[in-house]
Amino acid sequence: MTDNAKEYMSKELNAYCSGIGIQQLSTNPYSPEESCVVEKSNYTVMNKVRCMLQACGMDNRYWGEALSYVVYTENRSPTKALGGKTPFKALFGRKPNIDHLRPFGCTAFVFIDKAKRTKLDHRATKCVFVVYIYYASQHKSYRLVTAILANSLTAVRSSLRKTSYQPTRRKYEDTDDVESTSTTIIPCEQVSQDSVGASTKAPESPISTNQSDQGRVSDPEQDEGAISSDQDSSDSEVEFENPTGLEALSGGHHQVFSVDVINDTPQSFADIKASPNKQAWLDATQDEYNSLLNNGTWVLTDLPPGRKALACKWLWRNKFDAVGRFTKYKARLVIKGFLQRYGLVYLEIFTPVLRYNTLRLVLFLVACNSWKIRQMDVKTAFLNGSLDDDTEIYMVQPPNYVLPAQRAKCANSRRRSGLKQAPRCWYLTLHQFLVGIGFERCVKEVCPYIKRVGESMVLLTVYVDDITITGNNNDDIEKACDELKQRFEMTDLGQLKSILGIQVDVKGNVVTMSQQGYVEVLLDKFNMVDCNPVSTPEVIGQVLKPSKLNPSEVKALNLPYRELVGSLQYLVTCTRPDIANAVRNLSKHLSCYDESHWKQAKRVLRYLKGTKSLCLKIDCTGQVGAFQVEAYCDADFANSEDRRSISGFLVMFLGCCLSARSRKQTMVTLSTAEAEYIALCDLVKELLWYIELLEELGFPQRSIVVHCDNQSAIAIAKNPGHHERTKHISTKYYFVRDQVEKGRIQLIYCPTKLMIADILTKAIPREQFEILRSKMGLADGPTN
Known part of the structure; x- marks a missing residue:
């Protein structure tokens, strides 16, 4: 039963419900009592939200954060409906940890990483605590109304003192001290290291750096731990151990904050232990480790005199498709290639990739000839490329996968992600294989490959580990896919749907390319989700002049101007040529910008807000082969x-x-x-x-x-x-x-009125802009 809200009355939802036997009911207009259970819950929660905002003197724009705080706290509070249990315990079967709970609106301090400050800069930023976000770590993390949170901050301390927030001082939500997220910002004064120590108290549970104090995660099976064939059975068990010293700090308290907290992305094995998706992350890590063993990535050996073993680290992330849907948990072991020395272990590192123009051209061929197009992904692609015979790389054993009986040994690695030359080695390996099975590399663009057999043609494109295969003979396409699967471990993704952040829809002679999901990410990232749309990306007659501010004053503005312009340029390159002129104007001022430039950049986002469903549409219906x-x-x-x-x-x-x-x-x-x-x-x-x-x-x-x-x-x-x-x-x-x-x-x-390229040289009136935009092939596509 719904309350007649439009989002519940769409044709798509009605069709879905009818298809699975769900009957939709709705209440009468202006009759919330007919859905009293839900309405009462909303009423209770919003009362608390209002009280907290007023008590802290915060603006109503932060009602979303206050709402999240209330829900988080309510889920960890006993309730009569569950016999005195908390909703958290009823769901997870264990008592919630409430040691981290803090009052809404209390003061907090975030230390600034040394890489983001000089010796005389402030050591911390004063913040306002507004909401909890569950994050896989030894501590729960807090979202702060502050300068944007970085991937890792040295420490966070909060006081129980209530903060009086003054919204009149608000500027844009960003700083140069830390990286950008979609967190809303309340600019607060920065404080020195001394003031932080004087006004805050130490964490209640200090992090131990003693290895014996650290917990352990589940062990892999014995047969998965073997690294070399000459080991005895006692060495085949891999011991999971938590890092010590600085590594322990890096995996624990050092990682309280992360840009990816919403996606529950761990930064260490300690984070995985505390994650609700612990087993999924462990499985992804084990899959990566197994791939390394199966590919013969390394052999344990003694480190030769005079050589230094490079460190390595585990990386985890959630993978999403072009529309933002979660696809899988991903783990990757990488060597710290930035420690390599030029001339000693690497020389050439250049690797060609597919140009976006070529990708569009291939999709045009698909639409014009009504071809099918397949997509394949190479698993752990860089592990398939081998170094030169005279090149040897030594790496320490992977964290948490150290063989107990061979702790002193290092991995002699000839294939490794993270090496500077790894992408080049993989490309050369793939190139040699494709040439060996009859493909020829194009001269004008080195990443498309063609295989011709009589009248049959197979066209294959490569962008690192993303491969597309199309052509005029489906049997030959299938044969090429099978040959790739036999040589490399591949994931067959079937019909091309998403590549390089572009959502692709192929239906016969009609192909659409869209980046609606990416636009929505940008709007959220730069806090423009609720902005008012505009009809054009530029204002006629408006001229952006170089800022008169000096570099230090530009930095003090704390505006992510360059980041936004770079993101917009990516849109222009892929699917949105209608904003090309606006982005060109913005790009002229990457080192000399001010509030006026930032305002114009936000106008482009406002334009994208109203046109996010636009896509490049190739319609060859009735013109096959033309x-x-x-x-x-x-x-x-x-x-x-x-x-x-x-x-x-x-x-x-x-x-x-x-x-x-x-x-x-x-x-x-x-x-x-x-x-x-x-x-x-x-x-x-x-x-x-x-x-x-x-x-x-x-x-x-x-x-x-x-x-x-x-x-x-x-x-x-x-x-x-x-x-x-x-x-x-x-x-x-x-x-x-x-x-x-x-x-x-x-x-x-x-005639000038029909000149489509006019949209790329200057700002033009709305009516003319919309006409030329449609002639460019931009049309409304399906919404996400």
Whole structure:
């Protein structure tokens, strides 16, 4: 039974309930008494929320944190309904630990890591405690209304003193001292180390650094512990032991805070012990350890004189798909490769990866030819790559997996995640295998591989351990998948649904690419979930000027400006060319920004809030096999403080954006025609790459149509005669004329009102913006 709320009356929910035999009922309007049990609970909780906010003098915007605090406390309080038990005990079968409970709104102090401060900077930040978050650690962690929490803070101390919060001092929720999360921020004064010691009390349960005081986690089975074949049976049991000294601090009190607390991501084995998902994390760790053994990653040996064994560490994280759905628990053992010395244990480390333009091109081929596309993931990919024969790496034994009888030995490792050359070694291993089974690597783009057998073609792309396979013959695709599975341990993910943070939906001749989940993460991360949407990412006539603040004043603003601009640029690169010009403007001020720049960056987030469901839609219905590329080019003359023009171009395929770019030109031009001609040169270079790559893939292009809205620029490119006003143009820009004469490029005039690339050079009115945006191939997609 629901109260007629819209979220419970959707067609999708109705269809789901009907399909499994659930009858939906709803109360009458304005009749909460018909659902009295639920309404009474909400009433009781909200009364407590209101009282706590008023008692602490906090703004009502923090009602969510107060609500979480009330629920957390209520779940650990006895109730008559359960016979005096707490809800926590009724659920987990054990009494809750309440040693960590603190009053809502009390003062807390967070020590700042040495890496984030200088000798004379404050040692801690004064905070306001607002809510508990269960986190796998020896202590429960607190979410603080403060500067953003880092992955690890040295210590946290809280006092029972109530804090009077003044919301009028609030600025944006971030600092440079620590990393960003979605935690709401109340800026409080920073305090020195002396004041922290004077106004706080020590933790009630100090952390022991003695190994004998540490608990142990469950042991693996005996046959899983063998590392070398010449060991006796007594050595085959792996002893789990907790680290000592600084490692114990790192695994315990040092890890009270984490950005990933919501996802219950452990930072140490001590965290795993306290996690409600303990067994899942242990299983993931054991799976990783087993993979290392099965791949023959190391052999235990004595450390040669003069050599130093590199340290290693365990990393854990939750894996999610492109829409934010949890997929699995992941553990990874990595060597601390940053300790490697160049020339001694590594030389070349460059590794090619698939370009996003190429990924979109492959998806365009899939839609155009109605192909199927499979996705595969290589398990522990870097373990499959071997080092050179003359390279030896020595590593200490993995934490908590030390053989009791061989504590003094180290692992002679030839395959290891974390090494600087590990990605390159894996790529070379995969390349050699693919060539061995008949694939050929493309020349213009090294990560697509092609295998042709008669009329059959299989197209394979590689981005580290993410592999996609498509082509015109399903049997050959299946054969390629089987060959990969026989050589490497693979996870067959079936039809491509998500890759590189992009949600992909393939249905016949229609393919959509969306990043709605990523946009929602950004909105939450920068506390813009409840912002008011706007219709355009920029304001017409608004000019962002370099800040007059000096570097120290910019740092004092505590704004995550660079982080946000980088996140927005990732969106532009993948699926959102409509914000390219706005992000280009923001990118000019990464070292000289102020509140005005931050406000404009938040406006882009507000625009994304209202358009998060937009996706690139490739619709080839009725046009199967009609592969035709066209392009649009434009320039905004002298539209910058240094009077340089802005170039913008789009490469389109059947009405959908394949590639887009917004860029300031490198020279000052003397006329609009000259600016347009230089923009044409940038576009033609991009088009030639597409022409040659498509020819390699078996889709040759006779010529590509380029739309330009400047007749003079077209005349300069087509007519080699003498032009008095353009004779000074650099010779390299006549590259366009050469390609036109060869017939590879065909220039066509396009009226300015129909010039799609106009959206990439300047801010334009809403009506025109929405028209051009739709012509780019951006359309509403399915909501998450």
